[in-house]
Amino acid sequence: MKSTSEITILGEHILPGQKRTLNLDIARLHTQTKIEIPVIVERGRGDGPILLLNAGIHGNELNGVEIVRELLARKYTSPQNGMVISIPTLNVFGFLNQKREFPDGKDLNRSFPGSKSGSLASIFASTMMNEIVPHIDYCVDFHTGGARRFNSSQIRISRDNPELLALANVFNSRFIVYANQREKSFRLAATSIGKKVLLFEGGKSLDFNHRITRRGVNGTLRLMHHLGMRDFSEEISEMKSEPSIVIDQSIWLRAKYGGLFRFFQKDGDWVKKGDLVGIISDPYGKFEYKIKIPQSGYIIGLNHAPVVYKGDAILHLGFKAT
Template sequence: MRSTREISILGEQILPGKKYILNLDIARLHTQTKIEIPVIIERGRVDGPVLLLNAGIHGNELNGVEIVRELLARKYTRPQKGMVICIPTLNVFGFLNQKREFPDGKDLNRSFPGSKSGSLASIFAATMMNEIVPHMDYCVDFHTGGARRFNSSQIRIARDSPELLTLANVFNSRFIVYASQREKSFRQAANLIGKKVLLFEGGKSLDFNQRITRRGVNGTLKLMHHLGMRDFSNELAEMKTERSIVIEKSIWLRAKYGGLFRFFQKDGAWVKKGDLIGIISDPYGKFEYKIKIPQDGYIIGLNHAPVVYKGDAILHLGFE
């Protein structure tokens, strides 16, 4: 049955069976140049769940942008039921400059739920919470590792939500990681008002990785299929599916010395106590420090930086 429910987003009436490209416009650059954030909305002919696909909340985390771009380009975001809202470059200011932060130096993902009388990042967060978030039921918030840290594909969820665990298993990333919600993050703010957010981590900043992109795209199709938004049976039949590994806790191993870092392990690998992670050495051939795994676990994150300082995080080790 064709939907008759009225939906209005950013002042535009969203009709069943239609696609809209709207602009979220809240600020200008210091040159008075208008900066608009494209919001792509596709509504099915039948009512159903509303899914937000959100990327680029940190402007230099490009792999999430690529995942949403591919979903749009392949027209996977056209639902038969419900509605898909895509914001590929939420922090378009950072995206333009290939930087993590907003122009005011704030981390947008530490600025929610925001305030109309706060900093630029806070104003933007408040606009997002007032104009977009009320319409969504579910969200996949795409991220990458910061700096040169490469994250294996993982869905991060809070420990106290059976529904989120079910959805994370449906998405079927390599890992499901129990992670507390950061203060003033988008995930925390959305969850506090009853929205279900899956935080996808994969890859590293300023980088594309085809394996991570494929995981993100495939996971989104699985999620939409599970929610009854569109039948992806043919696409799903071609995908390899293996059980997601649930990480109950994790630790970061840090460099005891600064120097040149060469790693010998692959992200996602199961490693045993005593296995060699890599070597830190000086540039002059005077010393080499071997880094070994302290206990059995999975490598869920790995520093790809060739130069590290004492105290730098070099490997994220997760435990079932």
């Protein structure tokens, strides 16, 4: 819980009741063009936690950017207590090019905690860990599925962490998925220094989905309300919600043949063992391979690509915790 004393972020003093747009500036393009990452800081007049809303760590994951944009545009990020730090396009380099990676070809989310003497992505990660993350208490890190893979709205957390599970239930995405932390990821680096991170997954790359955006916005309002940052009772009363489904384990079904892929189910569906969920066929009408579910579960991710190769992940099947 932060006090009403002065807080300094990126060299700027943030006083109670202030809103500032700061710039995270660590590098230039090869043309010497300066690229600045906007960091919007909004501080309430009362004491409270500091929440980071972080999106675009992969430059082509636009649905997370849209969630944070909508929160900012509707002025939901202006707290009564505590402070909200919003970074809609963390990997602004990738965002400009509509690519996942940093300009040096590195995955920013595999570069944490970074190094001041490392690659460009590593330098950026180090700056983030030293200039922004030490100030925060909580973070929602917004992601989408990679490539053409569409994820149902889900909060990913580590197993055996009751506090994170409680926060994930407050957020109320469609699913809560127990997921191991990836080496050198932002989530691992932040949680290793005591920060509480909810990783939101929803939608797919280079795409907006209204349902996913609504889930992300509503979940953030619930979280801020729960943390005592702002009273969203009226907004929450209008939200339709059911308890999140906790996914204990999951598997990916992979294509046994390459060809044209047509699926008959939608993400989030409960499917039973033996159900037909899709067909892979050749372009000439000579064969059709039926894809059946090996065991009952929920579709938490689905490949939307119309053409797949042998071995491609085509369906993410999750199993409910007992």
